[in-house]
Amino acid sequence: MLADMERRGVCIDFAAFKSFLAEVSALIELHGARVQELAGSPVNVRSSQQLAEVLFKKLGLKPAGKTPGGALSTGSEALERLSGQHPIIEEILAFRVAEKLRSTYLEPMPRLADAEGRLHTRFNQLATATGRLSSSGPNLQNIPIRGPQGARMRACFIAAPGKLLVGADYSQVELRVLAHFSRDPALIDAFQRDQDIHSRTAALLFDKDASRITPDERRGAKTINFGLIYGMGPQKLARELGISVNQAKKFIARYFEKLGVLKAFYETLIEDALLRGFVTTLAGRRRLLPELHSRNQQAQAQARRQAVNTVIQGSAADIIKLAMLRVHADQRLAELDARLILQVHDELLLEAPEAAANEAAQILRRLMQEVTTLLVPLKVDLGTGRTWAEAH
DNA sequence: GAGAGGCGCCAC
DNA sequence: AAACGTGGCGCCTCTC
Ligand SMILES: Nc1nc2c(ncn2[C@H]2C[C@H](O)[C@@H](COP(=O)(O)OP(=O)(O)OP(=O)(O)O)O2)c(=O)[nH]1
Ligand SMILES: [Mn+2]
Ligand SMILES: [Mn+2]
Numbered sequence: 001m002l003a004d005m006e007r008r009g010v011c012i013d014f015a016a017f018k019s020f021l022a023e024v025s026a027l028i029e030l031h032g033a034r035v036q037e038l039a040g041s042p043v044n045v046r047s048s049q050q051l052a053e054v055l056f057k058k059l060g061l062k063p064a065g066k067t068p069g070g071a072l073s074t075g076s077e078a079l080e081r082l083s084g085q086h087p088i089i090e091e092i093l094a095f096r097v098a099e100k101l102r103s104t105y106l107e108p109m110p111r112l113a114d115a116e117g118r119l120h121t122r123f124n125q126l127a128t129a130t131g132r133l134s135s136s137g138p139n140l141q142n143i144p145i146r147g148p149q150g151a152r153m154r155a156c157f158i159a160a161p162g163k164l165l166v167g168a169d170y171s172q173v174e175l176r177v178l179a180h181f182s183r184d185p186a187l188i189d190a191f192q193r194d195q196d197i198h199s200r201t202a203a204l205l206f207d208k209d210a211s212r213i214t215p216d217e218r219r220g221a222k223t224i225n226f227g228l229i230y231g232m233g234p235q236k237l238a239r240e241l242g243i244s245v246n247q248a249k250k251f252i253a254r255y256f257e258k259l260g261v262l263k264a265f266y267e268t269l270i271e272d273a274l275l276r277g278f279v280t281t282l283a284g285r286r287r288l289l290p291e292l293h294s295r296n297q298q299a300q301a302q303a304r305r306q307a308v309n310t311v312i313q314g315s316a317a318d319i320i321k322l323a324m325l326r327v328h329a330d331q332r333l334a335e336l337d338a339r340l341i342l343q344v345h346d347e348l349l350l351e352a353p354e355a356a357a358n359e360a361a362q363i364l365r366r367l368m369q370e371v372t373t374l375l376v377p378l379k380v381d382l383g384t385g386r387t388w389a390e391a392h
Numbered sequence: 393g394a395g396a397g398g399c400g401c402c403a404c
Numbered sequence: 405a406a407a408c409g410t411g412g413c414g415c416c417t418c419t420c
Contacts, residue, residue, distance in 0.1 A: 048399055069398060073405065076401075081405095100401060103414050130410060132404085139412045142403035163406035174404095174409095221404090222407085230408035239406070301407055306405055309409040313404090317410095345404045345410085 001328040002123040002133075008351075009118035010140065013387075014110055016156045021106040024098045031095035038088040048074045051390065059086055073187075077239070097149075105144065105153060112138055129306075130314040131285045131321075132345060141344045145392070146214070146216055154389035155187050156273050164357040164384055166338070167391035168364045169347040171379035172197060173316050177282075180231060180374040181311060182265035186258045191376035199224050228255055229262075229312075231305040255315065266308055273307045281314035282372075284323070319378070320346055323371040327364060337359050349391065357384050 012248075024162035035045050039054045055061045064081035076096065082089050119138065127134040135141040144153040146302045155285055159165045170176075175197055179187035196210070202221035203210040224232075224240060232240075238248035256263060262282050273279045274293070278286045287310045288305040320343065327333060327340055327348065338352035338360035348368065352360040365380045372378070383391040 044416080046414090049416075067399065067405085071399080073399090075399075075405080078405070082393090096400080100414085104402070104412095108414090127412090132410060134411050136412060139403085141415060142401090142412065144402060226404095227408045232409095233407040236406040236408075298407085302409095305408065306410095313410060347404085350407095 001324060002125065002222060003264060004328070005340050006120055006122055008339055009114065009120040010349075010351075010388075011116075011158050011160045012109065012113055013119050013156050013158045014113075014117060016152075016158075018108045019104055020152060021102065022155065024101050024106055024366070027098040028095060028102060031091045031098065034091040035088060035095060037279060038086070038091060044097070051092065055082075055086075055088070059088070061085055062124065075386050101144065101149065101153070109138055109156075121342075121379070128317075129287055130310045131281060131283075131317040132313065133317070133321075133343060134342075140342055143388070151389050154392060155387040157388035159288050159351055159386055163351050164354050164386065165362060165388055166350040166352055166361045166366055167347060167383040167388070168350075168361070168380050169383075169392065170368065171314070171381055173319075173346040173378075174226065174312050175229075176374065176378060177312050177315050178318070179261070179312055179376045181315070182258055182262045183375065184261040184265065187262065188376055194377075194379070198225060201225050219280035228252065230309050231301075269311060270307055279307045279311050281311055281318050283315070283318035284306050285314055285318065287314070316346060319372055320348070320368075323368045324348065326367045326371055330363060330367060333363055338364075347392070372373055 005237050019230060032045055036042060040058065041054075043050050043054050045051060049069070051074045055074065056063050056072050061082050065073040065075075066080040067073050067075075067157050072112050074092075076093060078095055109119060113225055119140070121135045122138040123136050124134045124136060143157065144150040152308065156309045175187070176191055180189055198218050198221045199210045202213040202217045205221060205224065206213065206217050226236070227237065229241070232250040234245050234252060237252065238245045241248065241251070243251070269279065270292075273289060277290065277292070278288045280286050287306075289303045289307055292307065294300045294303065323338065324343065336349050336352060336356035336359060338356055342349040345355045350360055350364060361382050361384055365382055368380045369378045
């Protein structure tokens, strides 16, 4: 099945890639030149070492953090803290955004397409610790989606002439899996009422009605929700939310206030993992976590977070893999000539003849939702269109 | 020129 | 950068 998906590939819009690349290249020129001017001496903006030299020695800015290797960080989160202190910061950040698009997506991908204009990834089955697939050569699981540039990037991936893309993505999938495993009444209740926890968190964070939340705001809420359930600390939360560390501590306390059963589940899961030396997913996949017994507190804490994450992320991976087998085996989808082309962790993308797309979408949704029965419903969001931007 | 490690950053 | 986790890839730097 995965080999079929790899062989089939996905169609790309060369003209869209080309015009996007032209605009992005102009931005790289512009911001690159401004960085040179503001630095006062030639500097390779692509070199974090040279950049640190300019920012923290020449210009005397105060470093906002260090890298794991001990160097002064020039990562975007560290630079944003210096925003406003010197105009070069904004220019570096703008350069980086454009350069990322050029170097990772816009230049390489059109060159990798075959004679029919299709791009073929590899779906790796043994590359992750949790049971997820990975994608490489090129990676089609990390195509930009955020902001206007994200939408434009996704619109570069299209259906073949006469066909449509059908996208299906599990709603809040790891929160639902967590509700199932933990049996926490507050979580179970939320999903039995078909609530959108990401939107709810976004509404709280941005202080607006849940119905008026933008996709990017909702993505921000995901980071908070998954961050918190997988053990994010108050310092990072404070930074994410732009609040004080004390406020962040209170936020975390309030977040888990009504999730006592969830907390107890974490305890049981860790106890069990300590005893056995591994954790187990829904389908029985195991991950060994020897660091749970480490004398190094940091390594042990990391292993605890990994234990929790692996059960949930790995079970979500089990679920979609099973669904993919059902999709592949479905007679009606085969008759319709609706074919799986991509998997993006909890999303499936099919290519189907225009006239068949609607029926294919309904079948796909049903297969995904009903692939297994949890204590909460599995919900699938659908999209259909000429481009991946519309199908997501 | 190849390969490794570090950094940085895209996605889920 | 930080007590979220899971990935892959481009560029730089250093080594051989
Ligand atoms: N630990 C962690 N996991 C994440 C993060 N982003 C996504 N994931 C995992 C958990 C998600 O349920 C799963 C699928 O990602 P999606 O973007 O589809 O989000 P989700 O399904 O939760 O919401 P949605 O589809 O928008 O209703 O990937 C993250 O920032 N941290
Ligand atoms: Mn989803
Ligand atoms: Mn998704």
